[in-house]
Each structure stands twice: as C-alpha cells, then as structure tokens.
Amino acid sequence: MPTLEDEIRRLMADETARLQAAPDLLTRVMHSHRNRRRRAKAAAVAASVAVVVAPVAYLTAGSVATTGEQATISAVPEPPAIDDTPPVRSEPPDLGNLGDGKEFGHVKVGYLPERLQWSQWSVDFGDRYSTAYNYEGDDTGSYRVQIYMYEEAAVQEVDDRIQGYREEGEGEEVAIGDRSGYLVVQDVGEDGMKGTPTLFLRMGDRQWAEIMVSPMYVKEFSGIEAVTAELKKIAEGLTSTL
Structure with missing residues (x-):
C-alpha cells in the first residue's frame, strides 16, 4: 500500500x-x-x-x-417389534369320546361296512360336525368312510353344492326309502385321481348328511356299483335325533 x-x-x-x-x-x-x-x-x-x-x-x-x-x-412410526415366537397350533373343537362312534351329534349310524370302526377323530363347528371310520391299525387321521352333518342354516351350503352339480351335469338324483338324495363323485382330479364317491342324504328340512368313501377304500371294491351299494346302505341306516 x-x-x-x-x-x-x-x-x-x-x-x-x-x-x-x-x-x-x-x-x-x-x-x-x-x-x-x-x-x-x-x-x-x-x-x-x-x-x-x-x-x-x-x-x-x-x-x-x-x-x-x-x-x-x-x-415415521416405529416398526412393530418382531415376534419370533412360533404360533401355537390350536386344534379344532371335537365331539369328544364317541365310544363306538355309532351315535354323534343328532344322528345315529345303523350300518357300517364290515371291519370298520370309529377312527377316534371328529370335528365340531356347531351347525357342521363330522366323524370318520377306518380299519384297526390305520392312522387316526385317515378314513375309509366319513359322515359329515349339516344342520339349520348350514343346510343351504349343501343345497348350493348340489345345485352346482346339477348345473354341471354331474351326479344323479337318488331315493333312499322315502328320503331324497344326490349321488356324485367329488374331487375328480385331472392327474388320474378317481375322486370321492359321495351320497348327500336329506334327513329333514333342517338336516343333511354327506357320506363319503375315500379313494383308497374304493380300491377294495369290485367297481363303482359296489361302492354305490355300500353308500346307500349307510344312508338307509342313518336316523335323525334332531
């Protein structure tokens, strides 16, 4: 400067x-x-x-x-804490000890194919309940014959299913004494499964029964006619206590 x-x-x-x-x-x-x-x-x-x-x-x-x-x-809200505790499996309600299984809910079973016994399995959802029968020595979870009952409001489910089969052209109307029924093979698979032969039995305005024969058990019969005959015998032996 x-x-x-x-x-x-x-x-x-x-x-x-x-x-x-x-x-x-x-x-x-x-x-x-x-x-x-x-x-x-x-x-x-x-x-x-x-x-x-x-x-x-x-x-x-x-x-x-x-x-x-x-x-x-x-x-930004805090992320929820991760719960790594495995969920506890809850078993569905059952019908308890049915003894020989010939009576459960509001129905009595009068006929079962030879050698079949109560499988120790059942389920109870109130207006829907079921039990099954198998051979001695079979797994508890397996069945040869199963009976599923529908009551009160649940009968609408059966009506809808049968109507669906009618519209598809599957099954046929049958008469069991003075009671009506519907015979159909359910769950026919495209992978070679033969399906489950089933008989729906109308036991009253407030009660339907669905009787099923397992595909495994079907193999022990000479053909579908013999299976159908057994289904009808089981249906004939069912009586309502409702």
Whole structure:
C-alpha cells in the first residue's frame, strides 16, 4: 500500500505536469488517504464478518437440516417389534369320546361296512360336525368312510353344492326309502385321481348328511356299483335325533 509521502509526490507530480497546483492539493491527498484506509478497513471488517458469519450460517442451516431430518424421522412410526415366537397350533373343537362312534351329534349310524370302526377323530363347528371310520391299525387321521352333518342354516351350503352339480351335469338324483338324495363323485382330479364317491342324504328340512368313501377304500371294491351299494346302505341306516 503506498505511503502518505508517495501519494503526495504522485499528486504533486500530476498537478505539476499540468502546470497548475490545486489549492486543495493537500486536503485531497489527506482525503484520498483516509478514504483508502476506510475502504481497506471496511473490506477487512467485511471479510472478518464473512468469516465469522459463514460458519454461523452454515451451522444454522445444518441445524435446520438436522432438525428437519429428526422431524421427518420422528414422523415415521416405529416398526412393530418382531415376534419370533412360533404360533401355537390350536386344534379344532371335537365331539369328544364317541365310544363306538355309532351315535354323534343328532344322528345315529345303523350300518357300517364290515371291519370298520370309529377312527377316534371328529370335528365340531356347531351347525357342521363330522366323524370318520377306518380299519384297526390305520392312522387316526385317515378314513375309509366319513359322515359329515349339516344342520339349520348350514343346510343351504349343501343345497348350493348340489345345485352346482346339477348345473354341471354331474351326479344323479337318488331315493333312499322315502328320503331324497344326490349321488356324485367329488374331487375328480385331472392327474388320474378317481375322486370321492359321495351320497348327500336329506334327513329333514333342517338336516343333511354327506357320506363319503375315500379313494383308497374304493380300491377294495369290485367297481363303482359296489361302492354305490355300500353308500346307500349307510344312508338307509342313518336316523335323525334332531
């Protein structure tokens, strides 16, 4: 930065070159010097302020950003805690100990094919309940013959299913004594499964029975006619206690 003397010499040289010395030469020199100092000082102060303010502004902006992130994060609900406890399997309600299985719910079984006995299995859903029969030594979960009962409002389900078979042209109407029924092979598979021969028996306005012979048991008969004959015998032996 030029000294005061250098500045005076420059101005005097300029004025001398013009052959005219201004009366306010010294004053202008002093003002010029002061103005330069003020500008230099102002620039230094401004620079200092910028240095000080910049971090503050940065920190403030950073604080706002951090606060915004915290607000955003806090607005997202915490994920539920992971429960790694395996669910406890609940067994469906059953009909209890049925003894020989010849009477359950609101029905009595008068006839069963030879060697069949109660399988120790049953299920009870109120207006729907069922039990099954197999051979001694069979697994408890397997069956040869199963009887499923529908009562009260549940009979509508049977009506709808039978109507569906009628519309598809599957099965046939049958008479069991003075009671009506419907004979059909259910669940015929495209993979070679033979299906489940079934006889629906209307036991009253408020009660239907569904009698099924397992595909495994079917193999022990000479043909579908023999299976149908057994289904009809079981149906004939059913009596309602409703």
